[in-house]
Structures are given as structure tokens and as C-alpha cells.
Amino acid sequence: MTVxxxxxxxxxxVARVLATAGALKDKALHSIADALIENTDYILEENAKDLAxxxxxxxxxxxLDRLALSPERIKGMADGARQVAALPDPCGRIISGGKLKNxxxxxxxxxxxxxxxxxxxxxxxxxxxxxxxxxxxGNAVILRGGKEAINSNKAVATVMRKAIEIAGLPAxxxxxxxxxxxxxxIELMGLSDxxxxxxxxxxxxxxxxxVENAKVPVIETGxxxxxxxxxxxxxxxxxxxxxxxxxxxxxxxxxxxxxILVHKNIADKALPLIKAKLDEKNVExxxxxxxxxxxxxxxxxxxxxxxxxxxxxxxLAVKVVNCINCALNHIAQFSSGHSECIVTENYTNAEKxxxxxxxxxxxxxxxxxxxxxxxxxxxxxxxxxxxxLHARGPMGINELTSMKFIVKGxxxxx
Amino acid sequence: MTVxxxxxxxxxxVARVLATAGALKDKALHSIADALIENTDYILEENAKDLAxxxxxxxxxxxLDRLALSPERIKGMADGARQVAALPDPCGRIISGGKLKNxxxxxxxxxxxxxxxxxxxxxxxxxxxxxxxxxxxGNAVILRGGKEAINSNKAVATVMRKAIEIAGLPAxxxxxxxxxxxxxxIELMGLSDxxxxxxxxxxxxxxxxxVENAKVPVIETGxxxxxxxxxxxxxxxxxxxxxxxxxxxxxxxxxxxxxILVHKNIADKALPLIKAKLDEKNVExxxxxxxxxxxxxxxxxxxxxxxxxxxxxxxLAVKVVNCINCALNHIAQFSSGHSECIVTENYTNAEKxxxxxxxxxxxxxxxxxxxxxxxxxxxxxxxxxxxxLHARGPMGINELTSMKFIVKGxxxxx
Numbered sequence: 001m002t003v004x005x006x007x008x009x010x011x012x013x014v015a016r017v018l019a020t021a022g023a024l025k026d027k028a029l030h031s032i033a034d035a036l037i038e039n040t041d042y043i044l045e046e047n048a049k050d051l052a053x054x055x056x057x058x059x060x061x062x063x064l065d066r067l068a069l070s071p072e073r074i075k076g077m078a079d080g081a082r083q084v085a086a087l088p089d090p091c092g093r094i095i096s097g098g099k100l101k102n103x104x105x106x107x108x109x110x111x112x113x114x115x116x117x118x119x120x121x122x123x124x125x126x127x128x129x130x131x132x133x134x135x136x137x138g139n140a141v142i143l144r145g146g147k148e149a150i151n152s153n154k155a156v157a158t159v160m161r162k163a164i165e166i167a168g169l170p171a172x173x174x175x176x177x178x179x180x181x182x183x184x185x186i187e188l189m190g191l192s193d194x195x196x197x198x199x200x201x202x203x204x205x206x207x208x209x210x211v212e213n214a215k216v217p218v219i220e221t222g223x224x225x226x227x228x229x230x231x232x233x234x235x236x237x238x239x240x241x242x243x244x245x246x247x248x249x250x251x252x253x254x255x256x257x258x259x260i261l262v263h264k265n266i267a268d269k270a271l272p273l274i275k276a277k278l279d280e281k282n283v284e285x286x287x288x289x290x291x292x293x294x295x296x297x298x299x300x301x302x303x304x305x306x307x308x309x310x311x312x313x314x315x316l317a318v319k320v321v322n323c324i325n326c327a328l329n330h331i332a333q334f335s336s337g338h339s340e341c342i343v344t345e346n347y348t349n350a351e352k353x354x355x356x357x358x359x360x361x362x363x364x365x366x367x368x369x370x371x372x373x374x375x376x377x378x379x380x381x382x383x384x385x386x387x388x389l390h391a392r393g394p395m396g397i398n399e400l401t402s403m404k405f406i407v408k409g410x411x412x413x414x
Numbered sequence: 415m416t417v418x419x420x421x422x423x424x425x426x427x428v429a430r431v432l433a434t435a436g437a438l439k440d441k442a443l444h445s446i447a448d449a450l451i452e453n454t455d456y457i458l459e460e461n462a463k464d465l466a467x468x469x470x471x472x473x474x475x476x477x478l479d480r481l482a483l484s485p486e487r488i489k490g491m492a493d494g495a496r497q498v499a500a501l502p503d504p505c506g507r508i509i510s511g512g513k514l515k516n517x518x519x520x521x522x523x524x525x526x527x528x529x530x531x532x533x534x535x536x537x538x539x540x541x542x543x544x545x546x547x548x549x550x551x552g553n554a555v556i557l558r559g560g561k562e563a564i565n566s567n568k569a570v571a572t573v574m575r576k577a578i579e580i581a582g583l584p585a586x587x588x589x590x591x592x593x594x595x596x597x598x599x600i601e602l603m604g605l606s607d608x609x610x611x612x613x614x615x616x617x618x619x620x621x622x623x624x625v626e627n628a629k630v631p632v633i634e635t636g637x638x639x640x641x642x643x644x645x646x647x648x649x650x651x652x653x654x655x656x657x658x659x660x661x662x663x664x665x666x667x668x669x670x671x672x673x674i675l676v677h678k679n680i681a682d683k684a685l686p687l688i689k690a691k692l693d694e695k696n697v698e699x700x701x702x703x704x705x706x707x708x709x710x711x712x713x714x715x716x717x718x719x720x721x722x723x724x725x726x727x728x729x730l731a732v733k734v735v736n737c738i739n740c741a742l743n744h745i746a747q748f749s750s751g752h753s754e755c756i757v758t759e760n761y762t763n764a765e766k767x768x769x770x771x772x773x774x775x776x777x778x779x780x781x782x783x784x785x786x787x788x789x790x791x792x793x794x795x796x797x798x799x800x801x802x803l804h805a806r807g808p809m810g811i812n813e814l815t816s817m818k819f820i821v822k823g824x825x826x827x828x
Contacts (some may be wrong), residue, residue, distance in 0.1 A: 403806055411649075
């Protein structure tokens with residue numbers, strides 16, 4: 001047995017303990033929170049090693065910032081653990097039930113998924129956040145973080161494992177793969193005897209590689225090629241505010257927009273207003289011919305590649321469309337199924353957009369930036385699913401559960 | 415573009431139509447039912463070609479029986495379509511919803527999955543049954559049946575496609591891959607640009623091959639290594655009846671049992687009773703040393719391989735266990751997570767078994783044969799999921815849906 005297979009086997013064993021651990025899970029979360037605070041200095045020392053290595057290796061400032069921990073960020077991890085502990089237990093909820101004609105009582109109840117694998121990149125807080133959500137939902141977790149954060153991840157995992165043991169649960173509820181070669185993540189993706197699901201948390205490349213290579217069920221997260229469609233019946237000031245917010249409040253995240261579609265009958269009025277707002281943040285526009293006709297040569301021409309790109313930057317593609325159906329067709333062609341918005345005062349068009357667009361979240365007259373577990377009231381999120389199987393949109397602890405049928409009889413045979 | 419890619423593209427297009435087709439879906443199902451009856455002779459002629467080819471190729475009688483259609487079986491397909499039409503629409507159900515503090519109204523509603531691929535073997539009625547369930551739940555479907563049934567499948571698909579068009583929906587809601595080479599199923603498993611989910615319906619080999627090769631989300635169905643545990647507090651007569659039913663009422667199906675575990679304190683009393691019942695159907699027993707001690711040399715010795723095998727036949731493995739925890743450990747090691755049963759009159763042991771066993775359906779004092787969409791009141795089933803993601807246990811039309819968040823605002827930004 002390889003190291004990772006052995007970890008899988010251990011996870012499957014402790015998953016049986018966790019499935020009936022009840023309130024001990026919350027005790028472990030509080031224990032983790034205490035331990036993270038107590039061990040702040042140790043975690044920061046280990047994090048400093050990663051930062052030094054990162055600088056040496058020439059990581060960008062953006063990457064170094066993601067990698068960096070601070071007393072505040074560690075407190076954030078601890079606070080997160082306490083908040084999750086305060087949520088209701090997602091397991092053991094009765095979804096439905098009743099008596100069949102033959103007297104059998106059939107009840108559908110939520111149970112943990114079992115063993116969850118998480119593959120992620122350079123942010124060490126993902127180590128704590130993921131472990132906390134998996135633990136709360138009664139799942140054993142195997143973590144495989146990026147090599148840039150390995151010392152930080154080891155420190156956080158060590159602290160958490162001790163804390164879990166103190167609370168009376170097996171340390172192996174949380175395991176970290178210390179081998180950060182490509183081989184170790186490929187092996188994790190193939191661990192079908194032990195893993196119930198694999199969740200990649202990171203950029204498009206990581207997610208694609210996971211979907212391509214995994215032999216276990218995967219939940220795809222995070223890619224967001226999102227649109228705002230400004231309908232001919234839009235309030236143009238509201239449209240400009242929503243577009244400004246959805247593009248510039250945090251361009252690097254998946255619920256930020258990448259393209260706007262503007263109805264031709266309102267384009268002359270709306271586009272200059274929208275551009276004026278976006279100019280405040282120096283957003284680069286790439287537009288169709290009509291857009292350039294209206295806004296002038298400062299707008300670069302947009303290609304189909306632009307419409308397909310998740311910029312995650314201060315860049316926005318713009319297209320003037322002839323009708324709402326043209327907008328719906330464009331979205332059907334280019335959307336990644338994350339978050340899509342129509343700005344309109346027209347009831348029929350609003351309903352048409354809501355019903356026709358195939359995405360995790362479909363908006364009327366609000367910024368796509370709200371697609372988020374915290375904003376939607378899930379307590380905390382492990383990611384935003386852009387697939388349709390199992391979970392779609394922001395995933396909280398309820399989405400980390402499965403279910404089973406409990407059947408009680410008194411001798412029934414078929 | 416290959417033939418199969420073109421089919422995928424068409425499916426994705428018609429999926430947009432189906433998503434908002436409402437009552438037209440039921441109209442199409444009735445139209446299919448009518449057309450199947452009207453075209454009975456044509457379908458039987460094509461089926462006769464498959465049967466002749468099958469005899470030529472030396473198929474077993476069991477396989478030929480699965481392949482054979484009759485006026486009654488065709489009527490069964492038509493009746494199935496009408497029954498499914500009578501079910502409530504699984505799409506557009508509101509799962510949850512409410513207003514956020516910022517005034518946004520967030521509603522979670524069910525929507526179709528989109529495009530479903532079904533890979534199956536020699537039973538031509540799966541062609542109609544699968545298409546009917548997919549259509550009802552608003553999904554476009556691509557069918558890939560076994561080569562033995564290709565003429566029957568083509569006939570059924572042609573009849574259904576015409577009927578769907580007559581009802582006013584695009585024929586491409588249902589497409590059949592006519593190429594039955596291995597290559598075509600491999601290509602379908604990799605159709606990640608178009609397929610939302612792939613469901614293999616068939617034996618363990620097909621399911622394993624699909625899980626190994628698929629690049630799209632798969633729902634695993636059907637493998638059932640199921641157990642009955644006879645607790646020391648069991649009513650032994652009830653235990654014998656349940657075991658007799660669960661083993662012999664239909665040994666070839668996934669909810670039949672393959673191993674019984676008997677508590678040592680009751681084994682002397684229970685095993686002879688159980689054997690006497692099973693002898694009525696000449697069930698071959700393979701037992702542990704203690705079993706042979708009690709029942710004599712007519713019982714063959716059982717190996718770990720026996721405990722791991724889904725016999726699907728008149729063979730049953732038997733093990734005497736020292737305690738309920740021993741039974742739970744055996745089940746955790748060998749169960750495929752399908753259906754597991756305890757026979758007991760003891761409350762604590764019943765609850766312990768229900769809470770600890772990790773399976774789609776867990777029973778007290780009833781035959782595992784009830785794990786079935788029809789029995790559980792789902793109307794009809796597309797399969798029994800043995801994975802934990804998305805759906806577990808019998809899957810009906812509700813399990814062929816996803817969901818989306820509908821968000822209504824009046825200018826909210828974050």
C-alpha cells in the first residue's frame with residue numbers, strides 16, 4: 001500500500017466514527033479554534049519559511065499575498081471554526097418519510113458523504129476552512145495543498161489534528177498529503193476505493209486537470225464567465241451601478257462579470273453612462289462594431305475569444321444585441337453557468353430571462369457578486385459548484401451530505 | 415465534428431427548448447404511448463431480426479429472453495409512458511426561498527439536468543423507459559444500447575422520435591447512437607462539452623468501464639452485495655422468511671441478498687430453520703467453520719472471495735459472528751452500499767444498525783427486495799444509485815433534476 005492509499009484506508013475507518021459522532025464534532029471545532037489562536041506564533045514561523053521560499057522562487061506579489069498569514073488571518077480561521085460549530089448539524093435531518101401501504105415506514109435522512117478529498121493551491125487558510133466544513137458535516141478529509149504553502153499547511157494541519165484528538169475524535173479525521181509532487185495529486189484523483197468525492201478549489205487549470213484525471217466523483221467549482229444583459233426596458237442608471245459593482249468590486253473572483261450585452265434600442269443612452277462609471281476604475285473595454293461606433297476608438301475590438309474569456313481583471317467585453325433572444329443565445333453559447341443577470345423593468349422579459357438561462361444563479365436587477373455562500377445565508381461555503389450534479393451554486397455544509405433510506409418493518413416480504 | 419459530437423450539440427440545443435416545454439412534455443409521452451402500440455408489428459419485425467442474429471451468435475436463453483419483445487412487453491412500455499405522464503412535473507418545484515436582509519429574494523427551484531447519456535445492454539425496453547423518464551424531467555437524452563438489440567432499439571427510437579415531433583417538440587429530444595462499437599461508447603463517455611451526466615444501466619463490467627473512462631459526471635447504479643444480519647434477539651421464523659424472500663424471490667437483481675450473518679447465540683436455533691426454507695429452492699450454502707459445524711458437510715466452506723461476490727444466483731454465503739459489532743465490521747468491509755438488513759426485536763441494536771451501516775437503504779425486519787423506485791413510491795425508476803453524490807438508492811424523475819437560484823432585486827450591489 002502506498003502512503004496515500006494508507007491515508008485513504010484510515011479516512012474510511014474514521015469516517016465510520018465521525019458518522020455517529022454527534023456533538024463531539026462541534027467540540028472538535030472549538031478545540032481547533034482555541035489551538036489555532038494558541039499556536040499563532042508557530043504557524044507564523046512556518047508560514048515565514050514559505051514566504052521566504054516564495055520570494056526566492058520569484059512568486060508574484062499577488063501570489064505572495066495569498067500565501068501570507070497574519071495574526072488577523074489566523075484569527076479569521078479560528079472565528080470561522082466557531083461560526084461553523086454554531087450551525088445546526090447537517091446530518092440526521094429528515095428529508096421526507098411516511099408509511100407505505102404494506103406498513104413499511106420509509107424515511108429519507110441526511111448522512112455524511114464519507115471521505116472527501118480537497119485539492120487546492122497556495123492559500124493556507126483553505127487548509128483550516130475545508131477541514132472545518134468537512135468535520136462539521138461528519139466527513140473525513142484528505143487535503144492536498146500547493147507546494148508553495150507546504151510548511152504553513154503542515155503547521156495548520158498538525159495543530160488541528162492535535163486539537164481534534166483532545167476533543168476525543170481520531171486525529172485522522174483530517175489528513176494532509178505532504179508530498180506535493182504532481183504524482184500525489186494524480187494518485188488522490190484515482191483513489192476510488194476510498195474517496196466519495198473530490199473537490200478542486202482553485203483556478204481553471206486545476207479544475208480541468210481534476211475533471212480530466214479523476215476516477216472518483218468530482219464537484220467542479222468556480223469558473224465564472226458571467227454576463228449582465230441590459231434590456232431595452234432597463235433603468236440605465238441602475239444598469240450602470242450594477243455593472244460597475246459586478247465588474248470592479250473584486251474583479252479576481254468568479255462571480256465578477258466578464259461581458260455585458262446591451263439592447264440596441266437603449267445602447268446610445270446606456271453605453272456612455274456605463275463607460276463613465278467604469279472609467280473611474282480604468283476598466284478596459286473590448287466591444288463589437290456598434291459599441292465602438294457609439295463609444296469611439298478608445299474601445300478595442302472584441303473577438304469571440306474575448307467573449308469566451310474569464311478575464312478576472314479590469315477588462316470587460318461589450319456587445320450590442322438586437323433582441324432579448326440574441327442575448328439569451330449569446331449567454332447559452334458563452335456562459336460557464338455561474339451567475340447571469342438581466343437589468344429590466346419589464347415583467348415578461350424578466351421572467352423569460354429567469355426561466356431560460358441555464359446557470360447556478362440567475363438575477364434580475366442585482367449584482368452577480370451576491371452568488372456566495374455567506375451572502376445566501378449558508379453560513380460558510382466550500383466552493384461554488386458550476387456543475388449540475390449533486391450541488392449547484394454556493395455549497396455549504398448541507399451540500400457535503402448524502403442521504404440514506406431508513407426502512408422499518410415487522411416481517412414484510414415482497 | 416464527429417457524428418456523436420453533432421448529436422451532443424443537437425441535444426444541447428433541444429435541451430433549451432425542453433427546459434421550458436411545460437405540459438408539452440406530457441403530450442409527447444402520450445403520443446409516444448400511442449405510437450408504440452400502433453407500431454407494434456413494425457417493432458416486433460425488427461426485434462425478430464435481433465433474435466435471429468442472437469440465436470446465430472449463440473446467445474444464452476437468458477440473454478435472448480431479455481432481448482425478446484412481445485405485444486405485452488410493448489404495451490408495458492406504452493403503459494409506463496402514460497404512468498410517467500401522470501406524475502407531477504419534477505421541474506419548477508420550489509425547494510426553499512426567502513428574503514435576505516438586503517431585500518434580495520432568493521428562491522431555489524428545480525430545473526432539468528440538461529443532457530443525459532444512457533449506456534445500456536441488451537434490453538430494448540430500456541430504450542423507451544429511459545427516454546420517457548428523461549423527457550418527463552425536461553432532459554434531452556442520448557441513448558447507446560447494446561449491439562444485440564440494435565434493430566429493436568432503432569425501431570423503438572424511430573417510433574418515439576416521430577411521436578415527439580407530432581406532439582410539437584423536436585425529435586432530437588431523443589437520439590440513439592447507431593454505432594455499437596466500443597469506440598462509440600468511449601466517445602460518449604468523453605463528451606464533456608455536451609453531457610451533463612452519464613448513467614450506465616447494466617452489469618458490473620459496464621459500470622466499472624464507465625466510471626474508469628468517463629470524463630463527465632457519472633451516476634453509478636446497481637451493484638448490490640447485500641446482507642441480512644440475524645441478531646441474537648431475532649424472531650428466528652421471521653428471519654427465515656425474510657432471508658428466503660430476499661434470496662430467492664428474484665436472485666438475479668441487485669436488491670437480492672448474497673450473505674447472511676448470524677449471531678453465535680442464536681445460530682444453533684436459526685440456521686437449521688433458514689436452511690430448511692432455502693432447501694425448498696435448492697439454494698447452495700457456503701459457510702464459515704461454525705456454520706458447517708451446525709449444518710453439516712452439505713455446506714461448502716466460504717472464502718473471503720465468497721463474501722465479496724454478488725452471486726446473482728441461488729447461492730448464499732453464511733457467517734456466524736460473535737457480536738453485532740462483528741456484523742457491522744463485516745458489512746463495512748464487504749457491502750457495496752446498496753441494501754442491508756438487521757432482523758431483531760431489540761430496540762438498541764436496531765437503532766445501532768440503522769445509524770451505523772453506510773448504505774442506500776438500511777432495514778429492520780423487512781426484505782431488502784423493497785429497495786426499488788416503484789415500491790418506494792417514486793412512480794418509476796431509472797436505476798438504483800450506489801454512489802453518494804447527487805442521488806442514492808432508487809432514482810425517479812426527481813433525481814433527474816438539478817436546481818438553480820432565482821435572485822430578484824431592485825438594484826442591490828455588494
